[in-house]
Amino acid sequence: MVSSVVSYRRVGRVGVITVDYPPVNAVGVGVRSGLRSALDAGLADAWADILLLTAAGRTFMAGADIREFGKPSQPPILPEVIAAFDASAKPIVAAIHGTALGGGLEVALACHFRVALRSAKLGLPEVKLGLLPGAGGTQRLPRLIGPAKALDMILSGDPVTAATALELGVIDAVDDGDSALDAGLRLAERALAEGWAPRPTSARTDKITDIDPALFADRRAALAKRAPHLFSPHRCVDAVEAAVALPFADGVARERELFFACMESPQRAGLIHSFFAEREVAKIPGLPADTPKRDVRAVAVIGAGTMGGGIAMCFANAGFSVRLLDAAAESLDRGVQAIRRNYEASAKKGKLTDAQVESRMALIRPTLSYDDLADADLVIEAAFENMEIKRRIFAELDRVCKPGAILATNTSTLDVNAIAAATRRPQDVVGMHFFSPANVMRLLENVRGAQTADDVLATVMDLARRIGKVGVLVGVCYGFVGNRILHQRGRESMALVDEGASPQQADRVMTEFGFPLGHFAMTDLAGIDVGWRIREERRKSGDPDAQAVNWLDALAEQGRYGQKTNAGIYRYEPGSRVAIPDPAVDAMIAADRAKRGLVPRAVSDDEIRDRCLCAMVNEAAKILDEGIAARPVDVDAIWLHGYGFPAHRGGLLFWADQVGLPVIAEAIDGYHARFGGSHWELSPLLRRLVLEGRGFRDL
Numbered sequence: 043m044v045s046s047v048v049s050y051r052r053v054g055r056v057g058v059i060t061v062d063y064p065p066v067n068a069v070g071v072g073v074r075s076g077l078r079s080a081l082d083a084g085l086a087d088a089w090a091d092i093l094l095l096t097a098a099g100r101t102f103m104a105g106a107d108i109r110e111f112g113k114p115s116q117p118p119i120l121p122e123v124i125a126a127f128d129a130s131a132k133p134i135v136a137a138i139h140g141t142a143l144g145g146g147l148e149v150a151l152a153c154h155f156r157v158a159l160r161s162a163k164l165g166l167p168e169v170k171l172g173l174l175p176g177a178g179g180t181q182r183l184p185r186l187i188g189p190a191k192a193l194d195m196i197l198s199g200d201p202v203t204a205a206t207a208l209e210l211g212v213i214d215a216v217d218d219g220d221s222a223l224d225a226g227l228r229l230a231e232r233a234l235a236e237g238w239a240p241r242p243t244s245a246r247t248d249k250i251t252d253i254d255p256a257l258f259a260d261r262r263a264a265l266a267k268r269a270p271h272l273f274s275p276h277r278c279v280d281a282v283e284a285a286v287a288l289p290f291a292d293g294v295a296r297e298r299e300l301f302f303a304c305m306e307s308p309q310r311a312g313l314i315h316s317f318f319a320e321r322e323v324a325k326i327p328g329l330p331a332d333t334p335k336r337d338v339r340a341v342a343v344i345g346a347g348t349m350g351g352g353i354a355m356c357f358a359n360a361g362f363s364v365r366l367l368d369a370a371a372e373s374l375d376r377g378v379q380a381i382r383r384n385y386e387a388s389a390k391k392g393k394l395t396d397a398q399v400e401s402r403m404a405l406i407r408p409t410l411s412y413d414d415l416a417d418a419d420l421v422i423e424a425a426f427e428n429m430e431i432k433r434r435i436f437a438e439l440d441r442v443c444k445p446g447a448i449l450a451t452n453t454s455t456l457d458v459n460a461i462a463a464a465t466r467r468p469q470d471v472v473g474m475h476f477f478s479p480a481n482v483m484r485l486l487e488n489v490r491g492a493q494t495a496d497d498v499l500a501t502v503m504d505l506a507r508r509i510g511k512v513g514v515l516v517g518v519c520y521g522f523v524g525n526r527i528l529h530q531r532g533r534e535s536m537a538l539v540d541e542g543a544s545p546q547q548a549d550r551v552m553t554e555f556g557f558p559l560g561h562f563a564m565t566d567l568a569g570i571d572v573g574w575r576i577r578e579e580r581r582k583s584g585d586p587d588a589q590a591v592n593w594l595d596a597l598a599e600q601g602r603y604g605q606k607t608n609a610g611i612y613r614y615e616p617g618s619r620v621a622i623p624d625p626a627v628d629a630m631i632a633a634d635r636a637k638r639g640l641v642p643r644a645v646s647d648d649e650i651r652d653r654c655l656c657a658m659v660n661e662a663a664k665i666l667d668e669g670i671a672a673r674p675v676d677v678d679a680i681w682l683h684g685y686g687f688p689a690h691r692g693g694l695l696f697w698a699d700q701v702g703l704p705v706i707a708e709a710i711d712g713y714h715a716r717f718g719g720s721h722w723e724l725s726p727l728l729r730r731l732v733l734e735g736r737g738f739r740d741l
């Protein structure tokens with residue numbers, strides 16, 4: 043034993059170094075110093091002729107310890123530890139299982155030989171955290187596989203399988219066993235038998251000579267298009283170029299410089315906040331991790347429309363058996379066909395095999411009868427957004443479902459408690475609000491009703507993870523968290539157009555901020571009819587908060603529903619998603635302004651951005667104050683995973699903290715003085731935080 047997290051022992055003539063730092067063997071300061079000491083122990087051990095590096099538990103080292111970032115670095119630093127492995131006088135084998143990522147893979151790259159279990163994955167995901175591989179990865183990987191393939195791996199950040207790693211030349215062997223230690227020992231024995239000498243990666247040059255400089259120019263041009271706002275991908279290209287242009291030591295120094303530039307960028311802070319946000323939301327205050335969960339195997343979905351079909355696919359994709367129920371045979375048929383088309387389209391793109399399409403289709407069994415739901419452990423209702431219809435469905439579910447079945451509604455606007463009251467088991471009723479397209483979008487708002495039982499909450503939160511979603515627990519209110527904030531952005535965007543901005547300008551400002559789509563392009567994608575029907579419903583019911591009919595409603599009345607009808611706020615060529623500005627819409631907007639006596643003015647980009655984002659932050663603060671979202675991180679995760687909030691900005695409230703709450707509160711007070719309206723009244727929470735000199739991060 044050389045430290046509490048790294049051990050050294052000998053097996054025959056092989057000196058075995060084992061990292062054991064659960065859960066993912068992150069290379070923190072303890073692991074770094076342990077690796078250094080274990081290497082020294084191995085080099086000093088006269089009976090060890092070769093060294094083997096391996097890790098205990100579920101994975102090889104999954105990267106540097108992200109929790110240390112942003113704090114002063116503690117010696118020994120990783121590049122120094124890695125340099126010692128590279129320079130080892132005894133050959134070193136790395137044996138990889140689970141995931142070798144980031145700094146973990148960089149350690150392995152400095153070992154002289156690498157073997158991985160077939161199930162292992164290897165990658166350099168630093169770019170996803172706003173970084174670049176900063177422990178020699180940008181210098182050693184090109185030496186092993188050439189700069190072009192190294193750039194593919196480094197710029198995508200996606201891991202490759204062991205088989206691909208072997209093909210690329212990242213590793214020397216794939217092992218079909220199930221123990222990395224055994225695989226490593228086998229390779230070490232072979233190395234001993236065949237007398238392999240140390241083979242430092244830093245000394246290799248064959249893959250980095252005669253490289254056409256156009257490679258780097260091309261990558262830069264592609265990045266300028268694909269990721270113009272992002273800082274670290276461009277630095278990755280610079281670092282790999284240094285591997286080709288400079289001697290190894292100078293390349294490492296250049297990499298270090300670029301790594302620190304990334305480390306200091308606000309984008310790194312934002313992306314790491316996003317990384318932890320995704321994991322933090324699973325931990326619910328007041329709901330201990332050991333809360334019992336109900337056993338869910340058989341799932342049923344009610345409603346075979348776009349939403350219901352997407353939800354059914356989510357569960358079938360994760361191997362659950364799914365009953366899909368619709369009231370009408372024709373809609374059921376149409377729904378099943380749409381699911382098949384969707385899977386077949388994925389198969390065409392090579393994302394699924396034909397056999398997978400068939401096995402998933404076989405898991406989805408259509409039915410017209412509620413009696414077929416008697417065995418379901420979980421039923422998710424995704425019927426038409428109407429309270430009477432939903433209450434009737436839940437009364438029926440109460441009649442047919444077995445005791446203990448979880449009854450979920452996918453409503454996006456209706457009161458989950460009123461739906462629960464249609465049953466005699468409100469403790470089993472919960473909201474599961476998926477986002478369209480449900481099989482694609484990662485966000486799942488799980489809605490806690492007034493009487494929802496804790497084990498139901500624990501179960502739906504766990505199910506989110508099992509079907510690959512980011513589940514966030516929210517409370518009951520109109521629009522829950524995500525759409526309630528979206529509503530504010532929508533209202534403000536419409537107001538800005540009334541005042542003189544064009545939808546295109548408003549959208550451009552949002553995409554320049556980093557959203558994949560602006561508000562109006564997103565409305566076209568979601569379908570203008572969706573919001574129009576909801577607004578109509580509210581108007582008909584005499585809701586005092588219902589909005590007056592606007593030009594967007596006029597578009598819907600003309601059948602311009604957005605992308606699906608090739609016309610909405612923009613126009614679309616058939617089969618294309620490219621939004622083309624439409625003078626007819628500009629004319630409608632102008633006519634609408636004229637009718638209401640509004641005189642358009644030039645609206646600046648800054649005003650558009652600030653008004654939209656401040657309105658969102660103010661609403662989010664009100665949501666927190668009301669306890670509808672438990673923590674700022676829940677709001678951040680919802681907007682990151684449901685609405686494309688730019689991850690490099692960390693999330694809505696992380697961004698607000700970066701800007702500074704006093705600045706935001708002052709702007710909101712200013713808008714309130716200028717425009718009035720209860721939505722511009724400063725959230726009491728925001729006012730309190732400013733007075734106390736605190737931020738959302740301190741809640």
Ligand code: 3HC
Nearest residue numbers: 066068104105106107108109143144145167175176177321
């Ligand atoms: N540092 C610190 N903590 C980490 C970590 C890391 N690199 N990777 C994971 N964790 C933590 C998670 O936060 C989580 O903590 P929690 O239980 O308290 O929430 C726990 O480990 C388990 O992680 P997951 O829930 O994500 O477990 P999974 O099994 O789903 O996934 C994984 C495992 C694939 C390793 C995934 O955690 C992952 O992708 N981790 C990040 C890997 C990464 O980005 N590495 C590069 C780091 S940067 C770097 O190496 C810089 C270098 O070049 C100098």
